[in-house]
Amino acid sequence: MSDLDCSVSALYVHPIKSCAGIPVNDSLLIETGLEFDRAWMVVDASGQMLTQRELPRLALIRPQLRSEDMILRAPGMLALHIALDRVETATRVRVWDDEVAAFEMGALAAQWFSDFLGRRDGGLLRLVRFDPEQRRLSNRQWTGEVEAENAFADAFPLLVTSTASHADLNTRLAERGIAPIGIERFRPNLVLEGLQAFDEDHIDELTITTDDGPVRLKLVKPCVRCTIPNVDPATGVAGHEPGDTLAGFRADARMNGGITFGMNAMVLEGNERTLRVGQKAQASWRF
Numbered sequence: 001m002s003d004l005d006c007s008v009s010a011l012y013v014h015p016i017k018s019c020a021g022i023p024v025n026d027s028l029l030i031e032t033g034l035e036f037d038r039a040w041m042v043v044d045a046s047g048q049m050l051t052q053r054e055l056p057r058l059a060l061i062r063p064q065l066r067s068e069d070m071i072l073r074a075p076g077m078l079a080l081h082i083a084l085d086r087v088e089t090a091t092r093v094r095v096w097d098d099e100v101a102a103f104e105m106g107a108l109a110a111q112w113f114s115d116f117l118g119r120r121d122g123g124l125l126r127l128v129r130f131d132p133e134q135r136r137l138s139n140r141q142w143t144g145e146v147e148a149e150n151a152f153a154d155a156f157p158l159l160v161t162s163t164a165s166h167a168d169l170n171t172r173l174a175e176r177g178i179a180p181i182g183i184e185r186f187r188p189n190l191v192l193e194g195l196q197a198f199d200e201d202h203i204d205e206l207t208i209t210t211d212d213g214p215v216r217l218k219l220v221k222p223c224v225r226c227t228i229p230n231v232d233p234a235t236g237v238a239g240h241e242p243g244d245t246l247a248g249f250r251a252d253a254r255m256n257g258g259i260t261f262g263m264n265a266m267v268l269e270g271n272e273r274t275l276r277v278g279q280k281a282q283a284s285w286r287f
Helices: 056-060 107-117 163-175 243-247
Strands: 004-013 022-024 026-030 040-043 062-065 069-073 080-083 090-095 098-104 126-130 158-162 190-193 203-210 213-224 258-269 274-276 280-285
Touching (some): 004 274, 040 090, 056 107, 080 107, 107 126, 158 213, 163 258, 203 258
Parallel strands (some): 158 190
Antiparallel strands (some): 004 190, 004 280, 026 274, 040 126, 062 069, 098 126, 158 258, 203 213, 213 258
16 A cells, blocks of 8 residues: 555644643644643642543633743633743642653642632642653553653643544534534644545554654554543533444454544654644555
């Protein structure tokens, strides 16, 4: 099977883990994925990560990145400004099974998140930033000899999906009388145009042509979906779709029957190069 020509249809950065993502026209690729992606995280008083699984209202918090700060907005809340170049005290937090170094973002941020989301176990919620000196690596079972670094992403630097897969799912939802959903529910970083539905499941490497040279990504692991795609980003309320529809046709034997959508990817080449919407790419198939 010959290589396939495709292109970058959309790019998304999710500055705060489990809060709303931001569609961007371009983004710098760094060791941990797209710059600022999952660089911040909300934790409870003990430093344990919090996501839409426990707090679906996180979906209602909408970041905006500017040159010097990040503005956070949420219903009923005054805007919160987070400086990009300042942090407060060092701390340790837990993301899944990993305990990592991070920095507190201060009392004002803690109060803002606690006011909007409610306290957990009697303590304030806290906003923390990943310590760039920390090396948190993806599972070598999937990355082999490559040391793929992550910030606060679940497990891999990048998530890749396609417009065709999204369209296929929406067609299936329509057949069941269910309204279409946006691709943002799946929290991708790269969305590809030019593939057939779920072609990304079978891609080995993706080479994207940038102004600075090639970016090479290796798609290593199907993304098993949790309940987060069932959260309506407009209301912060969890339902049953698209999970129920996906369960009918996306059980993946490679993941012991887990329901998958999208592929986790790592960077083979291209750190400090800029990805842009519209860039041409070439996909090689996994045999």
